[in-house]
Amino acid sequence: MIRLHHCHQTRSMRSLWVLHELGVDFEIVLHAFDKTLRAPEYLALNPAGRVPALEIDGEVMFETAAITEYLCERFPDKGLGRLPGEIERMDWLTWVHFAETISQHAAALTQQHVALYDDSMRSPIVMKLEAKRLEKCYAAIETRLNANYDRAPYLLVGGFSAADISVGQAIYMSRHFARIEPFPALSEWYGLITERPGFQASLPPEGAELLYQKEFYEAWDG
Structure with a gap:
């Protein structure tokens, strides 16, 4: 079982994209980008109170680069990683x-x-x-x-x-x-x-609550 804890438009999108490219079965638990990530239940998954958290085979991971490395090594046939010993x-x-x-x-x-x-x-x-x-x-x-x-x-x-x-x-x-x-x-x-x-x-689905309300934020002059 693979379960990804995710907020739209955050680093957890990186892990979500990897999972989609791998083509494996997984579940998404969607969280609001707010203080609910500090709830004790979620802190038990990611003690920093951030996304992502990845539940996989009864274990939990956090940090996107670690998740990326692990998933690419877990599913090497998909070609997303470069394994130890490979030239790249x-x-x-x-x-x-x-x-x-x-x-x-x-x-x-x-x-x-x-x-x-x-x-x-x-x-x-x-x-x-x-x-x-x-x-x-x-x-x-x-x-x-x-x-x-x-x-x-x-x-x-x-x-x-x-x-x-x-x-x-x-x-x-x-x-x-x-x-x-x-x-x-x-x-x-x-x-x-x-x-x-x-x-x-x-990408966030249509109608989702977005972190970024603008396409581009100009530097503010005060």
Whole structure:
């Protein structure tokens, strides 16, 4: 039995996308993005009070990169991972974990633009600084994709993998705060991977309560 605890438009979407791409049977427990994640019942699954939490065969995991690694090793025939000893293993691990570098900047901007309820709490300096940091992440992805241009349209020459899922989901969140259009290779790659049925199935359904009420949040000048 596989059960994913999930909130729309959060890091748990990364695990949801992996599960859809794997094509395995699983259940979703949908949570609101609020203080109910601090309830004792949920803290027993994820002591940080965040999503995701993955219940699998009587055990519980949290942290998206760990979940990604475990699922790819558990279902190696799906080709989403690069196993120990394989030539692309090092690069695969690097990009799976680079997603969290992107996400930490997106999370800081989510706090500034969405979570803080009073303008006096917001910092124009933090908003602009974190948006620039996202652009530096975009530049790193752009460089990688350009290096692969003649061999593959993905982060790894060996083809689509959970590295694309991890980074792609991080971009899905971060593009609310830093535009990807100035990065042509990144934009083309993002368009390609988000056409996949696995990504589409991971999006919030129509009418769902969304974390992001705007398509894009401009930096605030105070």
